[in-house]
Amino acid sequence: MAADAGGTYDDTEGLINLPLTVREIQAAVFFKEIDKHEYRVSMRSKGDIDLCTVAKKFGGGGHKNASGCTVNGPYTEVRARVVREVTDAIEQGFQPEPEPSAAL
Numbered sequence: 001m002a003a004d005a006g007g008t009y010d011d012t013e014g015l016i017n018l019p020l021t022v023r024e025i026q027a028a029v030f031f032k033e034i035d036k037h038e039y040r041v042s043m044r045s046k047g048d049i050d051l052c053t054v055a056k057k058f059g060g061g062g063h064k065n066a067s068g069c070t071v072n073g074p075y076t077e078v079r080a081r082v083v084r085e086v087t088d089a090i091e092q093g094f095q096p097e098p099e100p101s102a103a104l
Helices: 015-021 052-057 075-093
Strands: 027-035 038-045 061-063 066-072
Touching: 015 027, 015 038, 027 075, 038 052, 038 075, 052 061, 052 066, 052 075, 066 075
Parallel strands: none
Antiparallel strands: 027 038, 038 066, 061 066
């Protein structure tokens, strides 16, 4: 897919971190196809959202806020499985940030 767009997968490095610059976004997941029905999944989160436990469920690892794994299967199934686990991790670890106080 990257080649079809005139790029390489190396061009995707760093993309996973961009969504986390938005205050309301608590986690981001990036799926990279490395072979037919094989996907490299990169996950990033903020605060107490532990994505390492998610990665370990799929045979991967990493750190609480930066983890990854390789998952096999059709993309729609892989995506649904990973997103379900990440959603659960968000629900377990989400601590809303206090609203910034307005300057008087």
